[in-house]
Amino acid sequence: MDATEGARRKAREAARRRFEETVARAATDVRLDVAAFCIAAHAHPGIDVDACCARLDELAAGCPTPTFEGVRAYLFEDAGFTGNRRDYADPENSFLDSVLTRRTGIPITLSVLMIEVGRRVGIDVRGVGMPGHFLVQDGSEEGRWCDPFHGGAECDIDGCRALFASVHGSERGFRPALLAPVSSHEILARMLTNLEHGRLGQDPLQLAWMCELHSALPGLGETERARLAAAVGSVRARWN
Numbered sequence: 328m329d330a331t332e333g334a335r336r337k338a339r340e341a342a343r344r345r346f347e348e349t350v351a352r353a354a355t356d357v358r359l360d361v362a363a364f365c366i367a368a369h370a371h372p373g374i375d376v377d378a379c380c381a382r383l384d385e386l387a388a389g390c391p392t393p394t395f396e397g398v399r400a401y402l403f404e405d406a407g408f409t410g411n412r413r414d415y416a417d418p419e420n421s422f423l424d425s426v427l428t429r430r431t432g433i434p435i436t437l438s439v440l441m442i443e444v445g446r447r448v449g450i451d452v453r454g455v456g457m458p459g460h461f462l463v464q465d466g467s468e469e470g471r472w473c474d475p476f477h478g479g480a481e482c483d484i485d486g487c488r489a490l491f492a493s494v495h496g497s498e499r500g501f502r503p504a505l506l507a508p509v510s511s512h513e514i515l516a517r518m519l520t521n522l523e524h525g526r527l528g529q530d531p532l533q534l535a536w537m538c539e540l541h542s543a544l545p546g547l548g549e550t551e552r553a554r555l556a557a558a559v560g561s562v563r564a565r566w567n
Contacts, residue, residue, distance in 0.1 A: 334372070335372040338368065338372035338373065339368070339369050339372055339536060341368075342365045342368035342369055342372075342376070343365070343369070343536070343539065343540065343543075345361070345365050345376065346362055346365035346366065346540055346543060347543045349361050349362045349365065350362055350511075350512060350515065350543055350544055350545070351543075351545070354510035354511050354512050355510075355511075357511035357512065357515075359439055359442060359443060359511045359514060359515070360379075360380055360383055360423070360439070360443045361376060361380065362511070362515050363423040363436070363439055363515070363518065364376040364379045364380065364423055364424060365540075366421075366422070366423075366515075366518060366519065366522075366540060367379075367422035367423055367424045367425070369536045369537075369540070370418070370422055370527070370533075371422065371424060371425075374424050379423070379424050379427070382427055383427070383440075383443055383444065383447065384447060386406070386427070386444060387443075387444045387447035387448055388447075389401070389406075390444065390448050393448040393449055393450060394450060395445070395450055395452065395465040395466075395467065395468070395471070395473075397448075397450075398441060398444055398445050398448065398450055398452065399441070399473050399479045399481070400479070401444075402440065402441055402444060402475075402479060403475060403478050403479025404478070404479065406430065407430050408426070408430045408431070408432070408437060408440065408475070408479075409430065409431055409437075409476070409477075409478055410431065410432065410433065410434065410437065410475070410476030410477060410478075411429075411431040411432060411433065415433060416525060416526055417526075418522065418525055418526055418527040420432045420433040420436060421433060421435075421436060421518060421521055421522050421525065422436070423436055423439060423440065426440060427440070432476075433461075433476065433521070434460050434461035434462070434474070434475060434476040435454075435461040435514065435517055435518055435521065436518070437475035437476055438454055438455075438461050438462065438463045438475050438514075439454070439514065439518075440475070441463050441473070441475055441479075442454055442463060450466075450467075451465075451466025451467055452464070452465070452466060453465075453466045453508035454508060454509050454511075454513075454514045455472060455506050455507070455508055455509065456505075456509040456513060456514070456517060457487065457490075457491060457505050457506060458491075458494075458495075458505060459491070459494035459495055460474070460476070460490055460491070460494050461476075461517070462474055462475075462482070462487065462490075462506070463475060464506070464508055466508075470483060470484060471483070472486070472487055472506065474486075474490060484503065484506070487501075487506055488501050491505070512544050512545060512546060515544060516541060516544050516547075519537050519538075519540055519541040519544075520541070522537045523537045523538065523541070531561070531562045532562060534558055534562070535558065535559050535562035538554075538555040538556075538558040538559050539555075539559050541555050542555040542556060542559070
């Protein structure tokens with residue numbers, strides 16, 4: 328192993344330990360930004376998680392109106408964050424540091440961005456794991472959602488139903504329960520699942536760290552935990 332690869336391995340190990348420490352807390356106490364940047368640090372071993380969090384601090388400090396609407400308009404109208412429709416499958420869309428730099432992402436990373444900016448300005452923004460398309464919800468006003476991928480478009484329940492139909496080809500299967508807020512642990516699990524099934528996950532070495540982080544999340548079922556362990560074990564057996 329050369330010095331560069333050794334340094335990368337050390338950086339990944341440090342990021343893994345910090346991720347594990349972060350997600351071991353109760354879901355309400357998990358720092359979603361820290362965990363998301365720890366995921367990114369496995370693909371970008373040189374990044375500084377605390378420096379990335381400071382970039383979010385700076386971004387939030389520029390928000391002129393500390394309301395759900397104010398954060399929505401600031402991020403998606405003024406700052407220009409939007410969904411990457413040109414190359415949705417680009418793995419960089421799944422890494423929060425790249426989203427900050429490129430101002431493009433997929434629904435879940437753009438939602439994490441809004442959740443974390445909202446938290447910094449004292450606004451309750453909740454993640455909503457609608458199948459096929461992640462959203463955010465105004466925690467202070469029932470029946471109000473936002474679609475960060477489509478320029479922060481505001482949605483009522485009929486808008487959410489229409490979005491569901493646009494993803495799945497039909498409204499069939501839609502029910503209001505799909506719009507319930509999800510925990511930080513569930514958000515992180517979905518982020519990692521996206522990576523596991525994406526381009527980067529086709530590389531067994533990359534898939535191994537994704538599954539290793541995923542297995543650190545509490546509340547996984549036995550079948551899921553066994554699947555993750557098998558993926559990590561097969562890579563270790565191949566490369567050790």
